Amino acid sequence: MANKDQTHRLGQVLVVCAPSGTGKSTLISMLREDFPTFGFSVSYTTRKPRGEEQDGREYNFVSRETFIAMRSRGEFCEWAEVHGNFYGTATAPVEKMLGEGKDVLFDIDVQGAKQLKKVFYKGNFIFLLPPSREELVRRLTGRGTDSEEAIAKRLANADGEMAQADFFDYWIINDDLDTAYEEFKAVFLAGRCKPELRPDVEEQLKNWGEDG
Amino acid sequence: MANKDQTHRLGQVLVVCAPSGTGKSTLISMLREDFPTFGFSVSYTTRKPRGEEQDGREYNFVSRETFIAMRSRGEFCEWAEVHGNFYGTATAPVEKMLGEGKDVLFDIDVQGAKQLKKVFYKGNFIFLLPPSREELVRRLTGRGTDSEEAIAKRLANADGEMAQADFFDYWIINDDLDTAYEEFKAVFLAGRCKPELRPDVEEQLKNWGEDG
Numbered sequence: 340m341a342n343k344d345q346t347h348r349l350g351q352v353l354v355v356c357a358p359s360g361t362g363k364s365t366l367i368s369m370l371r372e373d374f375p376t377f378g379f380s381v382s383y384t385t386r387k388p389r390g391e392e393q394d395g396r397e398y399n400f401v402s403r404e405t406f407i408a409m410r411s412r413g414e415f416c417e418w419a420e421v422h423g424n425f426y427g428t429a430t431a432p433v434e435k436m437l438g439e440g441k442d443v444l445f446d447i448d449v450q451g452a453k454q455l456k457k458v459f460y461k462g463n464f465i466f467l468l469p470p471s472r473e474e475l476v477r478r479l480t481g482r483g484t485d486s487e488e489a490i491a492k493r494l495a496n497a498d499g500e501m502a503q504a505d506f507f508d509y510w511i512i513n514d515d516l517d518t519a520y521e522e523f524k525a526v527f528l529a530g531r532c533k534p535e536l537r538p539d540v541e542e543q544l545k546n547w548g549e550d551g
Numbered sequence: 552m553a554n555k556d557q558t559h560r561l562g563q564v565l566v567v568c569a570p571s572g573t574g575k576s577t578l579i580s581m582l583r584e585d586f587p588t589f590g591f592s593v594s595y596t597t598r599k600p601r602g603e604e605q606d607g608r609e610y611n612f613v614s615r616e617t618f619i620a621m622r623s624r625g626e627f628c629e630w631a632e633v634h635g636n637f638y639g640t641a642t643a644p645v646e647k648m649l650g651e652g653k654d655v656l657f658d659i660d661v662q663g664a665k666q667l668k669k670v671f672y673k674g675n676f677i678f679l680l681p682p683s684r685e686e687l688v689r690r691l692t693g694r695g696t697d698s699e700e701a702i703a704k705r706l707a708n709a710d711g712e713m714a715q716a717d718f719f720d721y722w723i724i725n726d727d728l729d730t731a732y733e734e735f736k737a738v739f740l741a742g743r744c745k746p747e748l749r750p751d752v753e754e755q756l757k758n759w760g761e762d763g
Contacts, residue, residue, distance in 0.1 A: 465744075468752070472759055498760050509744040510752060525740035532677075532721040532734050540680070540722060547684060548710050 347539040350378065350437040351530045352462030353444045354452050358497030360478040361467040362513045366523050367446055373524065378441030380433055383409065386424035399429075417447065417454040430458055442527075449503045456506075463530045465523070466507035469497075470514040559751040562590065562649040563742045564674030565656045566664050570709030572690040573679040574725045578735050579658055585736065590653030592645055595621065598636035611641075629659065629666040642670055654739075661715045668718075675742045677735070678719035681709075682726040 357363040371377050384398045385406045394400045401409075406425045410418060418427030433443050445455055452464055469475035475497055479490050504510065509526050513519040534541070569575040583589050596610045597618045606612045613621075618637045622630060630639030645655050657667055664676055681687035687709055691702050716722065721738050725731040746753070 471755070501756060501759050504752075504756055505746065507746065509741065510746050510749060511744055512752070522740055522744050525737040526744060528734055528737035529721065529741035532723055532738060534717065534719065534722050537722060540716075540724070543683070544713060544716055547713050 347537075348440055348531060349536040349538065350376070350440050350442040351527075351533070351536060352433075352437065352455070352459040353442065353527060353530065354455050354459070354462055354464045355444065355446050355467065356449050356452050356465070356500065356507070357467035357513075358469065358475065358500045359493045360475050360497065361469050362516060362519065363446065363467055365516065366467065366513070366520055367444065369520050370523060370527060371444070374442070374527070376440070376442050378436035378439075378443055380428055380436070380443060380445075382426055382428050383415070384424060384426045386426075416458040417445075417451045419448075419451060433459075449500050449506065453506065461533075461535055463509065463526055464507045465509045465511060465526055466504050467519070467523075468501070468504065468510055468512045470512055472501075474514075559749075560652055560743060561748040561750065562588070562652050562654040563739075563745070563748055564645075564649065564667070564671040565654065565739060565742065566667050566671070566674055566676045567656065567658050567679065568661050568664050568677070568712065568719070569679035569725075570681065570687065570712045571705045572687050572709065573681050574728060574731065575658065575679055577728065578679065578725070578732055579656065581732050582735060582739060583656070586654070586739070588652065588654050590648035590651075590655055592640055592648070592655060592657075595627075595639045595641060596636060598638075628670040629657075629663045631660075631663060645671075661712050661718065665718065673745075673747055675721065675738055676719045677721045677723060677738055678716050679731070679735075680713070680716065680722055680724045682724055684713075686726075 355363060355367060381395060382398055383401055383406060385401060385403045386398075388394065388398075388400050392398065392400075403425065406418075406427065409415060409429070410425075410427065414429050414431065415427040416430040416433060418425060420426075428445070436443055445451070447455070455462065456464065469478065476494065479485070479493050479497075485493070509522075511519050511522045511526070530536075567575060567579060593607060594610055595613050595618060597613060597615045598610075600606065600610070600612050604610065604612075615637065618639065621627060621641070622637075622639065626641050626643065627639040628642040628645060630637060632638075640657070648655055657663070659667070667674065668676065681690065688706065691697070691705050691709075697705070721734075723731050723734045723738070742748075
């Protein structure tokens with residue numbers, strides 16, 4: 340178990356939501372690079388594999404019937420339908436990783452985060468914010484690659500997500516990348532210090548004084 | 552307001568408890584040095600000033616009657632009687648500092664922490680642990696300055712505090728000082744990202760979209 344933390348700490352759930360244009364992917368990459376403790380969860384989908392995609396690697400490709408059966412058995416901690424296809428994360432493999440001391444990061448939209456909260460209510464729910472709406476507009480239009488319509492859609496989505504910011508445990512404002520990353524990393528490191536991740540210490544405390 | 556954070560963030564309450572021999576003072580000094588955002592709260596006491604102590608600097612020196620009157624008006628967020636003298640922290644000045652964006656750190660015993668929880672229930676309650684009881688015994692005896700009786704008393708106190716570790720939000724095990732400080736700092740930095748400290752962002756979110 341190469342990824343098992345030598346302190347026998349359990350893994351933590353980090354849920355990260357952000358409107359497009361807040362640097363979410365960059366921050367997540369930085370954290371994954373700094374901490375090799377993250378496990379990778381392979382989602383289930385009913386869409387067909389594309390190109391080089393392999394079953395069990397990019398996704399677990401399943402039939403609509405299988406997906407619906409899994410869903411009715413409550414096996415997903417979150418699922419969504421996008422363009423007629425189902426996507427979902429099975430709870431059991433995530434719980435297995437957490438038990439092995441691997442952290443699990445969900446990069447997901449607010450609706451998905453709300454579903455995850457019901458299963459992983461002790462997870463750390465993080466919302467990344469742009470410094471202002473003006474700045475968000477600037478970032479979205481500044482890419483120069485998107486059509487006006489696509490930008491308008493992203494902005495409307497962003498507005499919808501910003502309206503749900505109160506749901507989250509932590510707000511990180513990505514004005515300066517280094518500061519935002521310092522805070523993101525701090526939420527992760529602080530999360531590791533929660534007693535519920537340390538059954539080994541609980542055990543030590545139970546026997547405290549009996550060894551002296 | 553030199554100490555006011557330019558982001559208009561409110562201050563946070565950090566409560567730090569630790570058995571003697573866990574490096575609490577060192578860690579607190581390091582944090583105060585790194586972050587000039589901490590305010591200093593001057594406690595009230597009924598004991599007489601000693602040496603160079605000045606009223607309002609080391610302590611607010613008050614009569615027993617004044618202390619008891621303040622206590623009965625509920626003005627203290629924590630108080631204790633030690634060797635026949637009363638000691639207490641007034642809530643109002645702490646709340647004033649928090650409103651000004653100054654963080655407030657309480658270096659206190661578990662009984663004091665439990666009192667603080669009732670007033671500052673949104674604070675971050677941190678417990679520092681030694682890596683093991685054997686190591687704690689080693690550290691307490693290793694000082695070489697204390698009598699056997701004093702060591703036994705410290706150890707008994709430590710045992711009593713360890714039994715209450717479950718009360719806290721965060722456990723930081725001080726095995727390696729650098730790691731412990733990284734975690735301590737992380738709890739502080741993560742604490743700053745809690746939405747309740749950002750009424751300025753709340754305000755911005757209320758008007759979100761109206762400026763575009």
